[in-house]
Amino acid sequence: EDQVTQSPEALRLQEGESSSLNCSYTVSGLRGLFWYRQDPGKGPEFLFTLYSAGEEKEKERLKATLTKKESFLHITAPKPEDSATYLCAVQAYSGAGSYQLTFGKGTKLSVIP
């Protein structure tokens, strides 16, 4: 069974204090790993897709990296508007035409001015 574990569950940062969120996964064969951001009362919003170990992607203050067992979402000099819940999801290779997606429980980030 595919498993996705995110840590920490919650993180409070001072504005400008850089940190990282972790997503560890156990799948039979990783096809893709995804990061989403979710604001209260809204649907998740896409951030990154990573496909292979060593891959990195950046967007503004966010940088996502991938190894064979985990992914990190690095947040550099965060601002209060970065406060949200960050979700990680994995999709494993399975039967032809199959596309099951497994999400972690998320990390709730609060950035204090």
Place this chain on the structure above:
Amino acid sequence: EAQVTQNPRYLITVTGKKLTVTCSQNMNHEYMSWYRQDPGLGLRQIYYSMNVEVTDKGDVPEGYKVSRKEKRNFPLILESPSPNQTSLYFCAAGELGQDEKLFFGSGTQLSVL
């Protein structure tokens, strides 16, 4: 603008009364899916569809039905709702392949009394 529209936004019903939550997309994406989000459990996939007339079970399909008769619509049907189906539901649509991403709707908060 890419859009996934769910209706209704809020729904209160009673046990056993059939209901349908609608989902439509304006992006002509082949892939659509439904998720439920519960506190402490995260997002869990209910059903997904790779194309018209092609649907498959996710992690928690029991008690739900879906249909994909046309590309833009993917309704979620609860034939006999029960209180344990009280949850926040999200529909998503996207293209699969390189740099794939999902676009999520704003959610439907369902309460089954």
